[in-house]
Amino acid sequence: MAEVHIIGQVQGATGFPEHSLFCKWGIHAGGAWRIINGQRHGQTQVDLPQNEAMAAWSHPIDIHYVTKGLQGWPKVHVQVWHQDAFGRNELYGYGFVHIPTSPGMHDIECPTWRPAGSWSEHVTQHFVGGGPQLRNPDLVYSGADRYNLKTVAMGTVHLHISVITRNFDRYGVEC
Template sequence: MGDSTSPSSFTILATGQIECAQIPNCTNAYLKFQFVAGEDWQLLDGLEEGITQAARVPEGRDGVLVWNFPIDITYKTTNAFGWPQLVVAVYGLDMFGRDVIKGYGCMHLPMSAGRYDLNLRLFRPRSASVLQSFTSWMTGMPAEFADPKFPSYGEGREVTRVQSGGQVKVQINLITKDMDMFGYVDGSGRDPAMATQM
């Protein structure tokens, strides 16, 4: 007799916060974020995208932009392919008060249950030519990606010219449910197959 209570999918729950950022020559910025997951991943709860409040570095401080913006998302799937990624884009004001890109970043959510303090490195695209660099400098509009999800794609990134642009600190608490039923070990040390072999 088969087990009729077998789960039809496994679930991951990620909570935490986008804490702060350190970005060279940036004293006022906000952050747009979105989660990008594969086709087999279904959103159960939470927001897949959002925008933080603007943060300003206080005078005489160490250059940290503090957001402490909460994140909370739950997915279910039967397949680990397309594991969710957090994609961020930080925008700040230039000397004319215009919103300009300060940096993009992307990282996969952790694959094991636990609490994580992560540093997400930022980068920004560089102009493809000297003429574009000059035009960008004259207009005050630096190069940016047309598709905000571009940092999460593998295809095409190897030919993109970028420069480093600081980092964002993210704190994530990850919980997994029923991964072992689909043959995945979540790294928590609770793998029942291993326990029965000992």
């Protein structure tokens, strides 16, 4: 079977309104894809940069797939969270990007967004914390329902990904 090995890291994030951020990430692939080795999801540590604009995580990604076809090519989805001084966690953004199909090293920027919510939810979020979240986080990377959401643009998550492909030509899988 054709193989794809994805190695890299969730480097960090920029452009968010507050510091003290962490990231929950995952890789989603279609039904024709099977994991040989590695983790399909993870979570970074909280980073509180003192004098820098970028929250640095350098969290590793290492996953090895076998596949029968290109349908359902893997994509990375992220959730960025802010931890306040009281230890409360607040969702700051969702995002996803497709893993590049070409072998090699890739620097990827993943833009994020969060649900806008109503005026009363905005006031509650300001004074109490929290805020609107998706009931089904899979909506971030699947389906057209995502385009019906009212959202607010947030920051960017930076990824450094290396893609290694093997036996694609032998099994008739063409990129």
